[in-house]
Amino acid sequence: MISETYLNPAELKELISTREVFVWGARHDGYAASLVLKRIGVEQAGFIDSSVALQGTKAFGYPISLPDDFFSVNTSEDAFIIIASGFYADEISEICVGNGFVRQNDFVIYGELRKFNYQVDISGACNLRCISCPRGNYPEHRPPGFMSADTYRLLLEKILRDDPYTGIMTLYNWGEPLLNRELPQIIRITNEYSTLSAISSNLSFNIDFEPVIKAKPTWFRVSNSGWGENYEVTHTGGNWELFRSNLYKLKEYRERHHPEMIVEVFFHIYSHNRGDFPKIQELCDDLDFTLRYRHAALAPLDNIEKIFDGDPVSPQAEQTRKIQFLTVEEVMKIAQSEEEKCRPCYYEDHLWINWDLHIAHCMEWYKPGLDLVEKDFLSVSLEELWRARENSAFCKKCKSKGIHRAYCVYGDENLIAKKESLMVP
Numbered sequence: 001m002i003s004e005t006y007l008n009p010a011e012l013k014e015l016i017s018t019r020e021v022f023v024w025g026a027r028h029d030g031y032a033a034s035l036v037l038k039r040i041g042v043e044q045a046g047f048i049d050s051s052v053a054l055q056g057t058k059a060f061g062y063p064i065s066l067p068d069d070f071f072s073v074n075t076s077e078d079a080f081i082i083i084a085s086g087f088y089a090d091e092i093s094e095i096c097v098g099n100g101f102v103r104q105n106d107f108v109i110y111g112e113l114r115k116f117n118y119q120v121d122i123s124g125a126c127n128l129r130c131i132s133c134p135r136g137n138y139p140e141h142r143p144p145g146f147m148s149a150d151t152y153r154l155l156l157e158k159i160l161r162d163d164p165y166t167g168i169m170t171l172y173n174w175g176e177p178l179l180n181r182e183l184p185q186i187i188r189i190t191n192e193y194s195t196l197s198a199i200s201s202n203l204s205f206n207i208d209f210e211p212v213i214k215a216k217p218t219w220f221r222v223s224n225s226g227w228g229e230n231y232e233v234t235h236t237g238g239n240w241e242l243f244r245s246n247l248y249k250l251k252e253y254r255e256r257h258h259p260e261m262i263v264e265v266f267f268h269i270y271s272h273n274r275g276d277f278p279k280i281q282e283l284c285d286d287l288d289f290t291l292r293y294r295h296a297a298l299a300p301l302d303n304i305e306k307i308f309d310g311d312p313v314s315p316q317a318e319q320t321r322k323i324q325f326l327t328v329e330e331v332m333k334i335a336q337s338e339e340e341k342c343r344p345c346y347y348e349d350h351l352w353i354n355w356d357l358h359i360a361h362c363m364e365w366y367k368p369g370l371d372l373v374e375k376d377f378l379s380v381s382l383e384e385l386w387r388a389r390e391n392s393a394f395c396k397k398c399k400s401k402g403i404h405r406a407y408c409v410y411g412d413e414n415l416i417a418k419k420e421s422l423m424v425p
Contacts, residue, residue, distance in 0.1 A: 084111075
């Protein structure tokens, strides 16, 4: 929620003083915070991130350090931290305090500077019907369609007027953004307003996507769930050889048009594909792409609630459950224990704006008609949106069951190590 600890850019610069600035979190929020620092005239020294997969790499030219390595050479006298990790901001705060850093003096949370994190589903359609995704496992859907570049410009202008700490626009959620023919123009508009852009694609299609890379998106994620036939089980309707061919096209287009673009392959761990991980790692090394991973989740949260309540889910959702390495039951046991510790909801400060400007109640719930407010985004104030979130009976019900922490558990890399979920030589 909008915090009483909010600092305007001048106050933040005064607080930092002459100290070196490090952003904790080398993903979406971290990229956004990095751009905002540049926008307000603050020089960044580097990133901090606990992901082993990112060690030895850089983001925007800045080195990424493990927390232990950072604290071994830095103190609060010479370093200032901006926590930009949505899932684990509270846990990271505890680590900072344990190392002698004082909140609101030596570190701040980026989510308390900006008011919302904006996820714009510019495409209300997808070419696949993945069994773990509501596109393939849920019976109801919102109307299909695509956001125009003209509408997107109006939306972005409103966001930047209302929320000056906004640094990145995420241009996807349940849809495949590359199906929107105006995506290159949408990316150029984002760059025009000195804002970063993030897109995610299944890359399992016959589409000329070179114009998208020429438009210079900041960050490009590619989803993957195995090698060969294993990939086609969970990327339902996809074609492995087409997918692999498009990965090499992506490498070629990046080298030709936008070498600075961050490319991340995101591997979803199932029981049937664990042995594929070394081959995917070798492929990513050949492509010079970053490989990240998480336990495969069952989406949307509507399905998690049905299972929690003992209600039936679709055959496709049941098929997903049979091959999950981390089960819904395991996830909910951990999620409920986190709820007892009052862990926050990662999605509370996110807005999912549909292609037609309707605002979904939550980016991880899917049922059509479940909107946060009746107005479209261009017609509503941020204050109205905050009040709707704060007074939401739906949010209270979700939290009371611990469902709001489910996807934080799926994304926990420490749990992956503990369960030895990845089969590595």
